[in-house]
Amino acid sequence: MSEKAPSGPKAKYNQETGEWENLRPAAIDTPPTNRGDLANGPISLPVDTLPPSPSDELDPPVAIPETPATAEETIAKRPNAELLYSDAELLGRHYPVRAMVREMGNVRTTAIEGMRATWKNMLDQPGRFRTYLSLQLAKKRVARATRRYNELGDVSDDNIIKQHRWQKRHDATHALDAKQMAYDYKEWQMKKRSKDVLTNQQTRHDENIKTLKTRRDLALGRKALRTELRTVGLRREASAELKRTSKQQLAEVGNLASIAKFSQKRANLLPTDAAKHTAAQHATQLDKALKDATKVK
């Protein structure tokens, strides 16, 4: 491929906000957008390459490309260009598209967390062993105190020696309880460490899936809106319209588009004609709702 964008590390993912940073090629001047971090507005084209006005809509003059690689040159001048762009091959050619896929590294993070947990558990092993020995000693002490107390089984409870042994057994039992609690806590702490690694992995996995689904819904919303605007002949205004549309609205439209698509697919897979008809009706209704949602005012 003759054209290559600066390649390098991917876009940065902010763990705190759970959002992508620097997804949009910052080198390209873009108008304000309401698409937030997921946004990636259009490249500012040279004035003479802008789409023609609506009056020329039927047969707009084909724009003559200006000097190529203007965007690439601008991108290359950015100090952290390598962090902002990735070089993806699409349509058999290289496009400097935004870094779409985060190297989430959940597996790698899990491995690191796992090693950390194992190391901490290893460090805790002597303490656990010490607590275990102490527990065993306390158990033996209780057994001995009980045996000595039971030796005076026939003696009256008012006997001072029996009271003294009872007190000893009582203290030993309390000490045993405390040791048992300490040992149980240590065990729980170590097991929790290992369990947390798996829980964190699952949480990250669920978050990743959720993020990707949200992005899909937003993209479907934009696509549906573009299609609708194209249908009514307002494609030129689509760009501006998309930026005016809120994220939530886009997600709703995307969700509807997704359900409509799924219903249509399901209708095609159903065995009986009646079921197909019902599912197709459902898909049509959804399609209508989708059209209403994307209706251009």
Added chain:
Amino acid sequence: MPILTKTLLNDLGIVLSESDYALLAEHFETTLNERVINEIVLELTPSQAEALSQLKDADDTQVITWLRANVTDIEEIVADEVDILIGELADNTELVRTA
């Protein structure tokens, strides 16, 4: 950089052998290309389509520059299609895993 990386698949809970990964990545790229081309074609006017067909012998740079100049929001279109496809993959993780 491939769009469908092994890391992404692993993070989705999909663990594939090298050959399966290669097949899935190829299918992914093909589907993506088809969808992007469809969207681009829908964006073009007849005269633009004709102009594009005349560029069949042009080099990559010329074609890309032409597309950028003539297709409104081409990068958004590509990005949206990637988002949609990856979202679909995330939605069907179980299917891919059990396939």
